[in-house]
Amino acid sequence: MFSKVLIANRGEIALRILRACKELGIQTVAIHSQADANAMHVRLADESVCVGPNAAKDSYLNIPSILAACEITGAEAVHPGYGFLSENARFARILAEHKIAFIGPSAHHIEIMGDKIQAKKTALELGIPCVPGSPGAVTSEADAKRIAADIGYPVLIKAAAGGGGRGMKVAKSEADLSVAFSTARTEAKAAFGDDAVYMEKYLGKPRHIEVQVIGDGQGNAVHLGTRDCSLQRRHQKVWEEAAAPTVPMDKQNEIGEICAAAMRKLKYSGAGTVEFLYEDGEFYFIEMNTRLQVEHPVTERITNFDIVYEQIRVAAGEKLSLTQDEVKFYGHAIEVRINAEDPQTFAPSPGRITYYHPAGGVGVRVDSAVYQGYNIPPYYDSLIGKLIVHGRTRPECLQRLNRALDEFIVDGIKTTLPLFRRLIKEPDIQSGNYDIHWLEHYLETNKQ
Structure with a gap:
């Protein structure tokens, strides 16, 4: 069992992880931004390290600073909670290279399930039922129209690289498809740096x-x-x-x-x-x-x-x-x-x-x-x-x-x-x- 775990998160989930560590007899390291210096998980942890200023990109998403905090405190493992770096395969790999355990799945599993197209392919291979849709990324409007005609309207166009509703558009008919397809790609590019989209049958009241x-x-x-x-x-x-x-x-x-x-x-x-x-x-x-x-x-x-x-x-x-x-x-x-x-x-x-x-x-x-x-x-x-x-x-x-x-x-x-x-x-x-x-x-x- 680990002797010391660094908690790479904030708020209620950081406190939740801290309590589990305490019950396992594990010492805890709380990282925090300047804005969270008085946060409850910081107060209750055995050690705390400020990893940057207020913005998440400069603190809770700052991989070099978090890695430095691990090395300074001797943390053997990192629990990422949810959000922030919890599904970042690169972060998991960097920790592994430094002999620090990532409390989560392998970088490989994060990658295959993090890409929506690859995740659907994997699910089908594993016998998990999937929504009818495109077998991979849809790269042209012509392909989009062909696939939509095959699976039937309405259809849902979704960003391959992300979620939370960004890069997601519904086309109720072929007349809607052109605008929905181009808008979804534009939003996906802006939100995730990747304009890849895929299509699925839109379910009415699931x-x-x-x-x-x-x-x-x-x-x-x-x-x-x-x-x-x-x-x-x-x-x-x-x-x-x-x-x-x-x-x-x-x-x-x-x-x-x-x-x-x-x-x-x-x-x-x-x-x-x-x-x-x-x-x-x-x-x-x-x-x-x-x-x-x-x-x-x-x-x-x-x-x-x-x-x-x-x-x-x-x-x-x-x-x-x-x-x-x-x-x-x-x-x-x-x-x-x-x-x-x-x-x-x-x-x-x-x-x-x-x-x-x-x-x-x-x-x-x-x-x-x-x-x-x-x-x-x-x-x-x-x-x-x-x-x-x-x-x-x-x-x-x-x-x-x-x-x-x-x-x-x-x-x-x-x-x-x-x-x-x-x-x-x-x-x-x-x-x-x-x-x-x-x-x-x-x-x-x-x-x-």
Whole structure:
């Protein structure tokens, strides 16, 4: 086991990793920007190193500075969390060259799953069901028209090198295709430095379902069930549930085993998430995230399994600590992402937290690194915390979430807490009757 781990992240996920390290008896090194000098993970770590000024590109994305911090402190491994360098194959390789472990998958697996076209090819080879679409990059409008005619309209044009909704356009007919194709390529080039795009059949009202997997790189891998992440705004998730409430359990077990078998074939190491669109009882692969997910706590709550703890174990060369037969599921869990944003306009709301009272009680977990008097900096992602609730059933879970939202107080800045207090009263949310377009439609029709 490692004796010292450097945490190459900030905010709630840095604190989450720090706690897992402490429970394993591992010393921790917190890196931070100048803006995060008083951050909670910096205060609680055994050591801390400032790696640059406020901007992420000069600090949390500054590979030479992070490498220097490893060498100065003697850190044997780096946990990248999510975002920043968590899916950067070059970073993983540089660490390996310096005999520092990357707590995540191999650079090779990051690369093949990071390129959307290669990921889809790999998924098909591994027997994972995929959305009908182009076999590779689409390089001309003529090819785009031919492929669209073959798979049928509407079609979705997507950037090969990235996600988050950038470089993604829908063409409902051949008349739309020319503009959608050129716009997607232009956006992809601007966002990712690569104008490669590919095409898929556009599904009308799918749900976003994902499967959590974890492997040890030695041919052992398991799935930890499903999550429903359909409540999204601009392709960014805001509410996640485990297990997926509208997918029959036999279908969940089937897709879970397909994913676990694929990870065994790959000899995948670490945590990963295989993401699908689900419509009319069928799963369609869209991507794989080769890292820890923001929403991992809902899976931990229904499995009683510490994913971060296991990430560290397998990165140290240990075998997976459980088999698929030993994975058990308990009840239902929901997570809502609390962002420092105006709940009406979603404009960022940085500033000082004047009063902070997180929810508590039976079945309630709060993952956050903020505290009363803390200043939310304007330089990073607006996520300030996650409220996770667990119950024996989904109705019980919703009742508990309603209670927890009522007692959660963050003053001094605007947050998305009022949005969730509204959403939980909606009949479609109560019944689970929503798809990936539901939230944006709701926000558009309920403008205040």
